[in-house]
Amino acid sequence: MPLTLGAVFLALFGAANPVIEYWLSLIDLHALLDLIQLPRLAFWLVVLAGVWAFLRPRLPRFLRRIARRVSPVTVSGVTTTTKPARAIEDIIFGKAAILRALVVFNILFAMQTALDATYLWGGIALPDGLTYAAYAHRGAYPLIVTALLAAGFVLAALRPGSATSGEPFIRRLVYVWVAQNIVLVISSILRLELYVGIYALTYWRVAAFVWMGLVAAGLALIIARIALGKSNEWLLSANLLTLSATLYACSFINFAALIANYNVEHSFEMTGHGSELDFWYLRSLGPSARPALDRFLEQQAGTNAASVSPYRELARLLGQDEARYRAAQENWRAWSFRDWRLLRALDRSIPFVVPQGSEPFVPGR
Numbered sequence: 001m002p003l004t005l006g007a008v009f010l011a012l013f014g015a016a017n018p019v020i021e022y023w024l025s026l027i028d029l030h031a032l033l034d035l036i037q038l039p040r041l042a043f044w045l046v047v048l049a050g051v052w053a054f055l056r057p058r059l060p061r062f063l064r065r066i067a068r069r070v071s072p073v074t075v076s077g078v079t080t081t082t083k084p085a086r087a088i089e090d091i092i093f094g095k096a097a098i099l100r101a102l103v104v105f106n107i108l109f110a111m112q113t114a115l116d117a118t119y120l121w122g123g124i125a126l127p128d129g130l131t132y133a134a135y136a137h138r139g140a141y142p143l144i145v146t147a148l149l150a151a152g153f154v155l156a157a158l159r160p161g162s163a164t165s166g167e168p169f170i171r172r173l174v175y176v177w178v179a180q181n182i183v184l185v186i187s188s189i190l191r192l193e194l195y196v197g198i199y200a201l202t203y204w205r206v207a208a209f210v211w212m213g214l215v216a217a218g219l220a221l222i223i224a225r226i227a228l229g230k231s232n233e234w235l236l237s238a239n240l241l242t243l244s245a246t247l248y249a250c251s252f253i254n255f256a257a258l259i260a261n262y263n264v265e266h267s268f269e270m271t272g273h274g275s276e277l278d279f280w281y282l283r284s285l286g287p288s289a290r291p292a293l294d295r296f297l298e299q300q301a302g303t304n305a306a307s308v309s310p311y312r313e314l315a316r317l318l319g320q321d322e323a324r325y326r327a328a329q330e331n332w333r334a335w336s337f338r339d340w341r342l343l344r345a346l347d348r349s350i351p352f353v354v355p356q357g358s359e360p361f362v363p364g365r
Contacts, residue, residue: 016142260289
């Protein structure tokens with residue numbers, strides 16, 4: 001079980017981290033298979049079969065217990081056999097298996113954290129052909145899958161009332177591992193932030209930020225459940241309460257205006273670096289993006305008149321959108337505080353003149 005799950009985590013890290021993927025690509029399986037010589041393998045198997053009869057190895061204590069449980073037991077002349085399912089459960093989620101798994105997982109996660117600290121935050125040069133944007137974007141979502149798998153393993157391995165949940169050393173290893181998972185989620189958030197800084201903000205990327213924050217909160221609640229000795233029902237209720245509070249808070253945030261303001265303020269046209277503004281996407285966000293687009297057009301008009309001409313079609317379409325929006329707001333059932341504030345902002349929008357030209361340029365008209 002430690003080797004199997006360790007291989008799964010290593011594969012996810014390879015998908016998330018180009019450096020680990022490069023290391024894995026250096027392993028030539030065909031060359032390793034060429035080193036296997038079937039005659040020598042057959043010879044040593046025959047030797048093992050002959051020598052094994054003279055060996056009396058002492059099995060580990062937990063294997064002896066398993067053997068006694070599986071072996072037939074005679075009670076009042078009736079031979080009974082302990083169910084093998086319990087033995088399999090002890091092998092997979094016994095103390096020894098959980099201990100080995102936590103040691104392997106902590107080593108793997110520490111390696112991933114060290115690589116992030118070295119390349120992503122330490123400013124060390126990446127391998128040739130690899131950009132920081134690719135490094136940041138590739139790792140965000142696979143690392144979240146890794147954290148979710150880790151949470152599932154912790155819940156399965158440290159069930160309330162199990163033998164492993166009462167072992168102090170195993171609990172400490174779990175605390176360290178879950179803490180590393182939280183660092184992993186924070187690293188995913190910072191990776192996504194770097195990617196957004198280069199390729200702008202969208203609804204899906206905002207949702208990814210919220211989702212990653214919920215995953216980090218869920219991992220912290222797992223630590224609280226183990227430390228306080230609570231049940232899985234308590235953990236489920238705490239996560240549902242966290243989710244409800246998050247959804248309630250998000251209902252007060254104008255995400256369309258947030259995305260539009262961020263993309264305008266961090267666009268290449270406004271700052272000289274980053275990506276060019278995708279104003280057609282901002283237009284698709286609806287009326288809430290209008291004030292940010294007006295600021296963008298005004299800034300372009302203030303720079304030079306020639307820079308405004310590519311956006312005249314956008315300004316004309318924005319005028320049509322505003323007309324439809326104002327017509328919809330004439331129905332009193334459509335009133336909302338957010339729309340009232342937006343209408344006041346649109347009413348305060350005043351014409352301005354493009355430099356080096358006589359034709360006035362009014363955003364949205």
